[in-house]
Amino acid sequence: MQNKNRNNQVYTEGQQSGKTDYPIASLLRVGKENAISSKELVRLSGSKSVRDLQERIFQERCAGAIICSGSGAGYWLPKDKEEIRQFCDTMEKRAKNTFNATKSARRALELPEGQLDITE
Template sequence: MDDLRNILPTGKSNAISARELAAKIGVSDRVLRDIVTEDRVKGIVICSSSAGYYLPANKDEIREFCNFMEKRAKHSFIAIQSALRALGEVEGQQTFIP
């Protein structure tokens, strides 16, 4: 599969769940996430929300997606910091890998 642009709906209100999308293209949820990541690396803007995946209908949807992902990343980093503190690692020695 080249990319998901021919399958994904446009607009957040039309998002398709990961499970439904994976079934539609005949792959597992894990493989679907890998495909989405590969397409994003290629520069394709694939947005996601709690409702599923979609192509953005406008710049506002892209901004909303960016804010969603930024908050998610911050929460993940906080969880990592707390776990590293529990292991006795010194703060500031962690490496953030984008």
């Protein structure tokens, strides 16, 4: 089991954790190369489904846990700041793509009923 370095919130090798504040994070290994798949983490955590697992991970992240994920690799604890940076970049790009996907729909909501948008 790994422990959080309180100064930079990156997990460090060889230290034991006595905390159980983050039950999902406590199941994870350090480094992307040691990621655990969603399916396996559902089993290990006793979650009801992948959706339930994602909700629990969201709650732990909101409470301060740094749980990395991305590109179908699964979930892991960051081994260094670069892994944190990559995780942040991935999540920010995903959020931006989601926002961009709603632009045309938002524009359509602004048009009066029956009016066509001829600006394109």
